[in-house]
Amino acid sequence: MNRYTRRMIAVLCTSLILLSGCLGGTGQTDGSGDAGIIPTAQGSQTTVVNGNYLPIVEGEQMGTTTENISWAWENQTTTVTTTSPNGNVTTTTETTSGFYNGTLIGMNVTLYHSAIDPDGGPLAMGWDMNLDGIVDIPVSANSGFTTTHVTLNQWHSIPFSSMKITTVAFIATDSMGDRGVELVDIYSTTPQGPWYSSLYAFSGKDAQGTPGAGTDDNLIMVTMDQGGDINWASISVKLSVDGAAPVTCDNPGGSGGVCGLVEFGTTDDQVWSVGDGVTIIETGTNVCGGDCTIDVTITDTREGKTIDTTNGVPAE
Numbered sequence: 001m002n003r004y005t006r007r008m009i010a011v012l013c014t015s016l017i018l019l020s021g022c023l024g025g026t027g028q029t030d031g032s033g034d035a036g037i038i039p040t041a042q043g044s045q046t047t048v049v050n051g052n053y054l055p056i057v058e059g060e061q062m063g064t065t066t067e068n069i070s071w072a073w074e075n076q077t078t079t080v081t082t083t084s085p086n087g088n089v090t091t092t093t094e095t096t097s098g099f100y101n102g103t104l105i106g107m108n109v110t111l112y113h114s115a116i117d118p119d120g121g122p123l124a125m126g127w128d129m130n131l132d133g134i135v136d137i138p139v140s141a142n143s144g145f146t147t148t149h150v151t152l153n154q155w156h157s158i159p160f161s162s163m164k165i166t167t168v169a170f171i172a173t174d175s176m177g178d179r180g181v182e183l184v185d186i187y188s189t190t191p192q193g194p195w196y197s198s199l200y201a202f203s204g205k206d207a208q209g210t211p212g213a214g215t216d217d218n219l220i221m222v223t224m225d226q227g228g229d230i231n232w233a234s235i236s237v238k239l240s241v242d243g244a245a246p247v248t249c250d251n252p253g254g255s256g257g258v259c260g261l262v263e264f265g266t267t268d269d270q271v272w273s274v275g276d277g278v279t280i281i282e283t284g285t286n287v288c289g290g291d292c293t294i295d296v297t298i299t300d301t302r303e304g305k306t307i308d309t310t311n312g313v314p315a316e
Helices: 003-020
Strands: 058-082 089-116 124-128 137-139 144-153 163-173 179-189 195-197 201-206 218-226 235-241 247-249 259-264 277-282 292-300 304-314
Touching: 058 144, 058 163, 089 124, 089 163, 089 179, 137 144, 137 163, 201 292, 218 292, 218 304, 235 277, 247 259
Parallel strands: 058 179
Antiparallel strands: 058 089, 089 144, 089 195, 124 137, 124 163, 163 179, 201 218, 218 277, 235 247, 235 292, 259 277, 292 304
C-alpha cells in the first residue's frame, strides 16, 4: 500500500468517527439527557431551556408622553420707599401676587404589557425602568396598563431631531426562575418651558338677603380656597348676570361702578388671602332684580391672565 493510499484511508476513518459522535460535537447534554436549548418550530416565539418553557412577554408605549412638573409657590413682592417730612426714610415690602413656578423633572408615559407562561404556572412580573435587571414597578395582571414617569437623566436626545428616546424592559419570571424579557423603546418630544400656574381656587354661594327692585342688594359671596396672597391693586372682578355682558365691580374701598366688593375675613391688609372673601353688592344699579345666576371672573391685571372663573352661583 503506497503512502497516498494510507493517507486517504486515515482521513476517511477520522471522518467516520466524527460523524458517529464518538469524539463529541454538537449533541452534548447537561447530564440529564435533555439538550441545553431545544429548538422549536420555525416562527415560534417559544423557547425551551432544560425542558422548561420560558415566559412569553410583550410590551409597548401607548400614546404620547406628558410633562412631569414639580411645583413650588413663589411670591412676587413690591418694595416701596417713603420719606417723611422730617427726613426719615421708610422701606416696606409687600406681596403683590404669587404663582406656582414649575420645574421639569421628567416625562410621564403609559405602558402596556402582556405575558404568559406556556407551562401554565404563575409569573412574577414588572417593569425595569433603568435596565439593571431588577423590577422597579411590579404588576400582577397578565396584561394591563402602567402609567409612570421617566426622569430627565434617562432620556437621550435623538440627533438632528426634537425627539428624545429611552428604553425600559418588561420582565416576567416563572416558578423555575427562568425569565422572559421584552425591551421597549419610548419616544417623547422635547418639552418646552417655562411652566407656571397660579393654581387659584375660589368658591361662591348666595349672600344674605333676597335680590329685588332695589339697587343696594347683597348678591353673592366669593371665597379664596387656594392660592397665594394677591394685592387688591392687581385684581379685577367681573360679573355676568344670567348670561348678560360682564360688568366690573369696584374693589374694596372703591366706588363709581354698578357693583362693589365688601371684604370679609382678614381686612386690615391690602391682599386677598386664602380664607378671605368678598360679598358682592349692588351699588346704585339694579343688577339682579330677582332670583338670578351669576358668573364671576377674577383677573390678575399685572399678569394679564384670568386666575379663576366661578360659574352658576345663585343669588336668590
